[in-house]
Amino acid sequence: MSGLLHIKRAGPAVSVQDLGRPGYMGQGVATGGAADRLALFEAAALLEAPAVLPAIEMAGMGGSFTVDAPTRFALTGAPMRATLDGEPLGWNESHLLQPGEVLDLGGVSEGVYGYLSFAAGLDLTPWLGSVASQASLGIGKLLAAGDTLPLGTDSDTSLPPRRLPKADRFKGGALRMMPGPQTGLFDPATLERALATSFTRDAAANRQGVRLNHDGAPFPADDAASLASDFITQGDVQMTGDGVPYVLMADCQTMGGYPRLGTVLPDDLPMLAQAPLGAKLRLEMLDLAAADALWQSDKARLAALRSKAEVKIRDPRDIRDLLSYQLISGVTAGDDLDRDLDYQGAMDSRLSSGPLLS
Amino acid sequence: MTQDTPQSPLRAAHAPEVLPLGQDSLLVRFARAASFEATAACLAFQRAVETLALTGVRDVAPSLTSVSVQFDPSVLDRATLVAAITPVLSKAATDALLPAPTRRWHIPVAFGGDFGPQLSEFAEVSGLSEAQILKEAQETELRVLAIGFAPGQPYLGYLPEGWQVPRQRNLTPRVPAGAIATAVRQMVLFTNASTTGWRQIAETGFRPFVQDRAEPFLLRQGDALRLEQVSHDTYRDLKRNDAEGLGGAKCEVLT
Numbered sequence: 001m002s003g004l005l006h007i008k009r010a011g012p013a014v015s016v017q018d019l020g021r022p023g024y025m026g027q028g029v030a031t032g033g034a035a036d037r038l039a040l041f042e043a044a045a046l047l048e049a050p051a052v053l054p055a056i057e058m059a060g061m062g063g064s065f066t067v068d069a070p071t072r073f074a075l076t077g078a079p080m081r082a083t084l085d086g087e088p089l090g091w092n093e094s095h096l097l098q099p100g101e102v103l104d105l106g107g108v109s110e111g112v113y114g115y116l117s118f119a120a121g122l123d124l125t126p127w128l129g130s131v132a133s134q135a136s137l138g139i140g141k142l143l144a145a146g147d148t149l150p151l152g153t154d155s156d157t158s159l160p161p162r163r164l165p166k167a168d169r170f171k172g173g174a175l176r177m178m179p180g181p182q183t184g185l186f187d188p189a190t191l192e193r194a195l196a197t198s199f200t201r202d203a204a205a206n207r208q209g210v211r212l213n214h215d216g217a218p219f220p221a222d223d224a225a226s227l228a229s230d231f232i233t234q235g236d237v238q239m240t241g242d243g244v245p246y247v248l249m250a251d252c253q254t255m256g257g258y259p260r261l262g263t264v265l266p267d268d269l270p271m272l273a274q275a276p277l278g279a280k281l282r283l284e285m286l287d288l289a290a291a292d293a294l295w296q297s298d299k300a301r302l303a304a305l306r307s308k309a310e311v312k313i314r315d316p317r318d319i320r321d322l323l324s325y326q327l328i329s330g331v332t333a334g335d336d337l338d339r340d341l342d343y344q345g346a347m348d349s350r351l352s353s354g355p356l357l358s
Numbered sequence: 359m360t361q362d363t364p365q366s367p368l369r370a371a372h373a374p375e376v377l378p379l380g381q382d383s384l385l386v387r388f389a390r391a392a393s394f395e396a397t398a399a400c401l402a403f404q405r406a407v408e409t410l411a412l413t414g415v416r417d418v419a420p421s422l423t424s425v426s427v428q429f430d431p432s433v434l435d436r437a438t439l440v441a442a443i444t445p446v447l448s449k450a451a452t453d454a455l456l457p458a459p460t461r462r463w464h465i466p467v468a469f470g471g472d473f474g475p476q477l478s479e480f481a482e483v484s485g486l487s488e489a490q491i492l493k494e495a496q497e498t499e500l501r502v503l504a505i506g507f508a509p510g511q512p513y514l515g516y517l518p519e520g521w522q523v524p525r526q527r528n529l530t531p532r533v534p535a536g537a538i539a540t541a542v543r544q545m546v547l548f549t550n551a552s553t554t555g556w557r558q559i560a561e562t563g564f565r566p567f568v569q570d571r572a573e574p575f576l577l578r579q580g581d582a583l584r585l586e587q588v589s590h591d592t593y594r595d596l597k598r599n600d601a602e603g604l605g606g607a608k609c610e611v612l613t
Contacts (some may be wrong), residue, residue, distance in 0.1 A: 020418065022417070022428070023416050023428065024417070025417060025426055025428070025506070026417070026418075026419030026420065026505065026579075027505055027509060027510060028506045028507060028508055028509045028510055028511050028549075028567070029509045030504045040485040078460070080433060127569065133458055136550065137508055137509055137549075137550060138508075138509065138549065138550050138567060138569055139509065139569050139570070140569075152470055178378060178380070178381065179378060180377070180378060180379060180380075181375075181377040181378070181379060181385045181387060181424070182548040208360075227391075227515060228389070228390060228391055228421075228422050228423040228542075229392075229421065229422060229504070229506070229507070229544075230385070230387070230421050230422070230423060230424050231379060231385060231419070231421050231424060231426045231506070231527060233379050233380040233383060234380070236382060241525060241526060241527035241529065241555055242528060243530060253506070253507045253508060254506045254507060254508075255421055255504065255506030255507045255513070256507065257541075257542070257555070258525075258555070259366035263378075263380050265381065266380070266381065288378050288436075291378075291381060292381055292431070292435075292436055294381070295381040295382065295431045297431075297432045348541070348568055
């Protein structure tokens with residue numbers, strides 16, 4: 001540990017998340033991890049981290065944060081009102097947080113889950129290979145005002161801020177499924193009807209599951225009532241006793257007795273997690289070979305994002321405080337004419353090439 | 359339909375099915391309905407797959423009627439995995455008997471009232487009297503058929519034929535941690551407050567999972583378990599000063 005993160009204020013569902021703890025199904029432990037895993041990969045790309053870092057997940061409402069050692073940080077997932085000592089910050093970007101500065105994150109403007117990741121990393125002891133909280137399962141807890149978390153060290157705070165294109169997964173869409181162990185229990189007509197149905201996201205939605213609403217008849221399965229409880233995986237579209245679909249999410253149960261229509265591919269779960277109340281959703285069914293062919297390793301996922309995370313450049317005309325940059329340079333370098341000239345030279349060359357590093 | 363002991367190995371009437379469970383797992387299902395025989399086949403198959411020690415297999419976990427095999431698709435593809443496990447499949451399905459338990463848990467429980475709000479409803483739907491439910495719940499030597507739903511949470515069975523009652527159509531919004539609920543000749547002992555389609559008939563202070571306890575997970579698949587009725591007052595006393603979450607439970611080691 002080489003620093004502390006202080007949480008001054010926290011929304012109602014703020015927790016530490018990483019990619020979860022796969023491999024403990026036999027103990028009844030769901031993989032868990034970030035509801036929107038893609039946001040963690042985006043943060044790693046922005047911070048030039050070699051692998052995904054643990055992050056602070058914030059559902060709906062963020063919090064207020066300070067550190068006692070400098071670290072770069074990234075803001076990903078659902079955009080929130082973000083300020084650093086009162087100055088607005090861009091979302092899907094990385095920034096630098098210095099001791100004494102207050103990072104304030106408000107409500108989401110789109111989507112559901114916002115993520116705050118630190119280049120210094122959160123220096124927590126893993127349990128079953130992960131630091132992720134699965135608060136509803138009795139693993140870890142939610143974070144609250146007054147909590148402090150140990151930070152590691154940001155190896156290079158001078159690395160330039162980066163930005164990714166604005167994420168586009170906050171308004172619902174099509175969920176691609178693959179067949180699961182119980183798809184065959186639904187008669188083909190029921191399955192067809194489910195695939196032709198326009199669903200909306202219900203108010204019942206959390207880290208465990210998202211309920212889908214629709215007009216029309218429920219989707220029953222044969223012999224559902226006395227089916228043996230069986231393994232469930234994240235993304236399973238479960239039909240409860242009343243035939244209403246729930247898509248099971250990160251902290252889902254590991255076993256259940258209600259039949260499942262199919263399994264939503266992991267790549268489409270971030271969009272579902274981020275779908276706001278009332279968002280339109282559809283189900284599509286891929287065959288097994290097509291679904292397997294879409295599998296992507298975490299390494300490939302991160303590499304693809306890394307190539308998109310550009311060094312952040314700003315048009316100098318957009319920089320309100322440009323004058324203060326020069327003023328500060330004048331103050332600090334005023335005792336050394338050469339250094340001042342060098343600095344001006346550097347500024348000029350950047351200006352001549354158009355946009356300015358910020 | 360399910361059978362009590364004495365067991366007979368699972369007959370080939372239901373050939374095991376190999377099914378997908380997401381992009382990185384497959385599920386081998388030995389039966390659709392739960393039985394000791396299907397559970398025994400699961401345990402035998404789990405051991406057989408672990409013995410194969412296949413590169414790229416990440417986790418092999420048994421349920422009541424199936425085994426999930428999680429793999430890393432970057433080093434092992436589904437077809438190769440299916441080919442590798444097929445030779446051990448039919449042997450597990452036909453040879454296996456559930457091994458005798460090595461441990462027996464004695465769990466104090468409070469039945470009915472605030473601690474079993476659906477006891478009378480369960481009596482109504484099953485046609486059993488409340489007295490008979492309490493008697494059979496305590497006389498049955500339950501086995502931990504599988505751990506799942508929530509961390510460390512046991513599926514217990516099998517209760518006598520009269521307990522063959524389907525899950526509720528509508529979910530109970532919340533049962534508390536420690537709730538003992540029943541359906542399909544089984545019981546579940548909830549580790550956390552949950553939404554469920556099973557009917558709560560009793561409650562216990564025994565917590566099969568506590569993350570901060572020296573031994574977070576207490577139960578293992580195959581353990582025997584006996585429910586032992588205590589009065590509501592005794593139950594409340596057992597829950598006081600019980601940081602370990604044992605609720606007065608005792609573990610008997612069988613030799």
